[in-house]
Amino acid sequence: MGKDVMHELKSKSWWDGSAEMWCGLKFKAGKHAGYIFASVSCPACKAAKKAGKR
Template sequence: MAKELVHETKSKAFWSGRVTAWCGATAKAGEYSTTWFASVTCPGCKAARKARKAGKK
């Protein structure tokens, strides 16, 4: 069974519920689920996180 991609949320629209991940992926309300304690598995989100941390010195 393929491992499900877990994205890191960058923003969530208040009215529409649309979310945008750090890798640029988007999903409409009802097309995603949220968890508090999940490891990010999306390579794009991991790269964005690494770049953000490298920029903070």
């Protein structure tokens, strides 16, 4: 069984509820969950946030 990748939320649209992660991945409304006590495991999200990109 594989481990789920946890992405870090960069922005969420108030208009349509979609969400964009730091790595550039986009989810439609209802297709993502915000976890307060989860650690980010996506290496691309970590790198992009550290570099302040996207």
